[in-house]
Amino acid sequence: MKVTQVSENLWQLTRLGAFNCYLVREVDGLTLVDTGMSGSANSILATAVSLNQPITRITLTHAHGDHAGSFDAVAAQLQDADIVLNARTVQFLVGDLTLLSTEPQDKLRGSFVTCTTPATRQLQSGDCLGSLRVVAAPGHTPDQIAFFDERDGSLIAGDAFQTAGGTAVAGQMRWLFPFPAMATWHKETALQTAYTLRDLNPTRLAVGHGRVLKNPQTAIEKAIREAEKSMKVR
DSSP states (O other): OOEEEEEEEEEEEEETEEEEEEEETTEEEEEOOOOOOOOHHHHHHHHHTTTOOOOOEEEOOBHHHHHHHTHHHHHHHOOSSSSEEEEEHHHHTTTTOOOOSSSSOOOOOOOBBBOOOSSSSEEOOOOTTTTTEEEESSSSSSTTTEEEEETEEEEOOOSSSTTTOOOOEOOOOOTOOOOOHTTOOHHHHHHHHHHHTTOOSSSSOSSSSSOESSSSHHHHHHHHHHHHTTTOOO
């Protein structure tokens, strides 16, 4: 697993060149955002040891297997960690993929996993997890959330955007790395989320797939325009 320090408080952990999870430094330890695909646990834990800081919180952007595949394995070795999840992600992780009546009734896509680790606390949009503000970010999946670091403007966006194969809004195909688009549930909702995240004016865009972008506004705006064009949004 490749480890890249992105900022004073943020590390990107990358497996197989394009599958990311993140460690965020807080005063009381590290927050782990996503756990990667199955088999990532030991590398994640070894990275925390190398940083000489404990992982005190575990959270997920959404319940797809490439983000939650090692959730149980990591949690089993960090029994004192706070397990903090979006309520919809809790629902999906127990195998209930029922859509809410208020949500677009499109087919769910991508590989969802089931897990047995219970949440110690549930999150809602607007809550804070250490220095990270929770932002609802549905579209790629119904349960997706993003995390905005209030200290320096870094945005951990899950799969709301990708940068692997070219920057894109969830659902927009990048043939060099097509998997996020193929696994996106509802493109129109994903575009609305892109607007929301753009308006945060992030200083960094950290995504599930691809490199972290510094000063990402130009790339975000271009990706949004392309998504609007593909959906004929005016």
